[in-house]
Structure formats: C-alpha cells, structure tokens
Amino acid sequence: MKQQTEEHDQYYSMAHDPVEKVIPRLAVPTIISMLVSSIYNMADTFFVSQIGTSASGAVGIIFSAMSIIQALSFMVGMGSGNIIARSIGAGKREQAEKIASIAFFTGMLIGLFIAVFGTINLTPIVYFLGATPTIAPYAEDYAFYILLAAPFMICSFIMNNLLRFQGKAFFAMFGITAGGFINMGLDPVFIFTFGMGTAGAALATGISQFISFCILVCMCNFRHDCITIRIKNFRPRLSIYKEIIYCGLPSLGRQGIASAATIIMNVMAHPYGDAAIAAMSIVNRFMMFINSAIIGFGQGFQPVCSYCFGAGLYKRVKAACWFCIKVSTVVLLVFCVIGLLLSGEIIALFRRGDPDVIRIGTLALRLQLITLPLQGVITMGNMTPQSIGYGFRATVVSIGRQGLFLIPALLILTPILGILGIQLAQPLADIGTFILASVVLRGIMRELDQKAVSP
Numbered sequence: 001m002k003q004q005t006e007e008h009d010q011y012y013s014m015a016h017d018p019v020e021k022v023i024p025r026l027a028v029p030t031i032i033s034m035l036v037s038s039i040y041n042m043a044d045t046f047f048v049s050q051i052g053t054s055a056s057g058a059v060g061i062i063f064s065a066m067s068i069i070q071a072l073s074f075m076v077g078m079g080s081g082n083i084i085a086r087s088i089g090a091g092k093r094e095q096a097e098k099i100a101s102i103a104f105f106t107g108m109l110i111g112l113f114i115a116v117f118g119t120i121n122l123t124p125i126v127y128f129l130g131a132t133p134t135i136a137p138y139a140e141d142y143a144f145y146i147l148l149a150a151p152f153m154i155c156s157f158i159m160n161n162l163l164r165f166q167g168k169a170f171f172a173m174f175g176i177t178a179g180g181f182i183n184m185g186l187d188p189v190f191i192f193t194f195g196m197g198t199a200g201a202a203l204a205t206g207i208s209q210f211i212s213f214c215i216l217v218c219m220c221n222f223r224h225d226c227i228t229i230r231i232k233n234f235r236p237r238l239s240i241y242k243e244i245i246y247c248g249l250p251s252l253g254r255q256g257i258a259s260a261a262t263i264i265m266n267v268m269a270h271p272y273g274d275a276a277i278a279a280m281s282i283v284n285r286f287m288m289f290i291n292s293a294i295i296g297f298g299q300g301f302q303p304v305c306s307y308c309f310g311a312g313l314y315k316r317v318k319a320a321c322w323f324c325i326k327v328s329t330v331v332l333l334v335f336c337v338i339g340l341l342l343s344g345e346i347i348a349l350f351r352r353g354d355p356d357v358i359r360i361g362t363l364a365l366r367l368q369l370i371t372l373p374l375q376g377v378i379t380m381g382n383m384t385p386q387s388i389g390y391g392f393r394a395t396v397v398s399i400g401r402q403g404l405f406l407i408p409a410l411l412i413l414t415p416i417l418g419i420l421g422i423q424l425a426q427p428l429a430d431i432g433t434f435i436l437a438s439v440v441l442r443g444i445m446r447e448l449d450q451k452a453v454s455p
Contacts, residue, residue: 024300029174032177035292045282053274054278057274061266072252075248075251079247082248107157114150115148159220163226273356298324340366371434378430382437
C-alpha cells in the first residue's frame with residue numbers, strides 16, 4: 001500500500017504540479033550527476049595535462065572511444081527509459097519491468113564485447129582514433145583500463161537513465177556522483193603518488209565506474225518503489241529491440257556522430273602538432289561541462305514529457321518544453337559572458353607551460369562560447385521528439401550538430417583556413433543545428449495543438 005501511495009504521488013506530481021516546480025525538482029539531481037561526471041572527466045584532463053602536452057592529447061584521443069561507449073549506453077538506456085515511462089503512464093508496469101531487465105543485460109553483453117575486442121586490438125585502435133606517434137604510448141596506457149571497465153560503465157549509464165525515467169533522479173544522481181568523487185580523489189594518487197601516469201587516471205576512472213555500478217544495482221533492486229532488474233525477465237525479442245533502438249537512436253546519433261567528429265578533428269589537427277590536439281581536447285572537455293548542465297536540465301524534462309504524452313496531456317508537454325527553452329537560454333547566456341571574459345585563464349589552468357596550447361585553445365573556446373546560448377533550443381529540439389517517440393525527427397536533430405554540419409565544416413574549412421578552420425567548425429555547426437531544431441520544434445508544437453483539440 002505504501003509503495004502504491006508513493007508511486008501515485010510521484011506520477012500525480014508529473015501530471016498536475018506546475019511545470020516550473022516539477023521539472024526543476026527532477027532536474028536538479030540529474031544536473032548534479034551530469035556536472036560531477038563532467039568534472040571528473042575534466043579532472044582526468046587537468047591531472048594528466050601536468051605530465052605533458054602529449055599526455056594531455058592522449059586523453060582527448062581516448063575521449064572519442066569513451067563517447068562511443070556512452071553513445072551505446074544512452075541508446076539502450078534512453079530508448080528503454082522512454083518506453084518504461086510511457087508504459088507506466090499507460091498503466092503497464094509489468095511491461096516496464098521486462099524492458100528494464102532486457103536493457104540491463106543487453107548492456108552487459110555489449111560491454112563485455114567492447115572490453116575483449118578493445119584490449120586485444122589496443123594499438124590499431126588508438127591510431128584509428130587519431131593518435132600521433134608521440135601521443136600513442138600515453139593513449140594506450142589510458143585506453144587499457146577504460147576498455148576493461150566498459151561493461152560497468154555501460155550498465156551504470158543504462159541504470160542511471162532507467163531511474164531518471166521513473167522519476168527517481170535523486171537515486172540516479174547518488175550512484176554517479178559517488179563514483180565521480182572517488183575518481184577525483186584517486187586521480188592524483190595513482191598518477192603521481194604511484195607514478196602510473198595516464199594509466200593511473202584510467203584506473204581511477206575504472207574503479208569509480210565499478211563503484212557506481214554497484215550502488216545503482218542496489219538502488220534498482222532493493223528500493224521497493226523502483227522497477228527491478230531480474231534475470232528471469234530477460235526475454236529479448238526483436239520487436240522490443242526495434243522499439244528500444246528506434247527511441248534510443250537519437251542518443252546514439254548524437255554521441256556516436258560526436259565521437260566520429262572528434263576522431264576527424266584529431267586527424268585534421270595532425271599537421272599542427274600535439275599542441276593543437278591537446279588544445280581542442282581541453283576546449284571540448286570544458287564545453288562538455290557547460291552543456292552537461294543543460295542536458296541534465298533537459299533530462300529532468302524527459303520523464304515529465306514521456307509520462308504526460310502517454311497520458312494524453314498534450315498541452316502540458318508543450319508548456320514544459322517552452323519552460324525549459326526559456327530557462328536554459330538565459331542560463332547559457334550567463335555562462336557565455338563569464339566564459340568570454342575568462343577564456344585565456346581557463347585554458348592556461350590546464351596547460352600553463354605551453355603557449356601554443358593556450359593560443360589555439362583560447363580562440364577556439366571564445367568562438368564556441370559565442371554560439372553557446374543556442375544550445376537551449378538545440379537540446380530541446382532533440383529531447384522533445386525523443387521523449388514522445390518521434391524517433392526519426394529526434395535522430396535528425398541529434399546527428400545534425402556533429403554529422404550534418406560539423407564533419408563537413410571540418411573537411412571543407414581546414415584545407416582552406418588551416419587551424420582556424422578547425423576552430424570555426426563547431427560554432428558554424430551550432431548555427432546550422434539551431435535552425436534545424438527550430439523547424440522540428442515548430443512542427444511538433446503544431447501537432448501537439450492538434451492532438452489537444454482532437455476528440
């Protein structure tokens with residue numbers, strides 16, 4: 001009876017409380033977990049950068065591999081999470097429990113394959129990702145432990161999303177942040193005290209991911225108000241995988257294409273030395289930190305959006321979307337102004353001893369900050385269609401930023417403008433994606449209005 005009462009209050013809140021209250025309440029834990037995750041990624045970059053420019057570049061090289069792992073995680077996690085939220089909204093809890101188990105054990109199998117294949121083919125992988133001969137030894141040391149941790153990393157991200165879409169953002173936050181703080185504490189110990197270098201940073205990340213995994217498993221299986229994960233419910237069917245992939249494809253597109261774009265960027269930066277690769281790595285990590293806050297805010301919107309759409313509350317879906325766009329745009333504008341004032345100091349914080357890294361990174365950071373306020377519309381233009389099951393439109397927006405716009409910009413501008421082409425590519429891609437997302441959102445708002453008045 002207590003479990004039913006808590007669930008009723010939770011879902012009643014998503015359907016009836018003012019969106020100005022319920023979305024921030026769900027978003028704050030997610031924002032914290034996203035920021036902590038980004039901070040410990042930046043911590044890796046910061047501590048490894050103290051070793052040297054080539055070591056700093058190695059983190060940027062392997063970041064694209066980590067993005068692929070995260071892309072697969074979010075495809076399964078968000079795809080299944082969307083189905084679970086809509087199933088709960090429609091009163092189909094048993095179906096939600098089956099989807100959660102299928103998602104978890106599928107993620108474990110994917111992670112095991114990545115760990116085995118990756119460690120066997122370590123050297124060709126780091127060169128494929130864009131390593132130079134001077135960066136490769138550091139990259140191999142870093143990649144080894146990251147790949148070993150892939151099964152726990154994937155399942156942690158999947159469970160994080162499953163909890164979020166149930167409205168349990170606090171539990172999801174606790175698992176991620178606990179691992180994040182442990183990672184930040186272990187980084188200097190393994191890198192400097194034990195003298196492990198880049199391998200130490202990766203080992204710290206692997207241990208933190210395993211701890212997060214253990215915490216999240218407990219949250220899912222020992223909280224009476226959460227959808228449980230059981231091996232007996234692992235009954236995969238092609239029809240279920242089709243739906244998970246359809247709903248999760250935007251996440252795979254967003255991060256998978258981002259990883260491909262990072263690889264191309266690293267390759268295009270080869271002629272300009274390790275300093276260019278290191279500088280763009282630092283900029284990408286810092287921008288990811290800022291964007292993670294907006295993505296976290298948007299993820300607080302997603303369970304509300306999915307549940308309300310499943311319950312037929314179309315006007316509320318529209319109101320929640322506009323609220324998120326307004327708030328995120330204002331916040332990003334503030335970050336933009338502060339970042340422009342401190343760009344040089346931010347880059348120097350990571351690699352003060354290399355003037356080339358500071359020069360290249362400062363201009364790249366300023367150019368990306370100028371288009372930062374557009375990310376509010378871009379993020380909601382991806383998350384809104386994804387949350388209501390409009391997978392094709394969500395996928396188009398998700399691959400737009402890195403796939404439709406960034407990769408062509410890199411390939412066209414770099415031969416013409418050199419390093420400036422690499423620095424300009426991302427902000428120009430953001431402008432193109434903003435226009436695309438605006439068109440998609442306008443169409444969805446029109447459809448929601450039509451559904452709201454239909455009998």
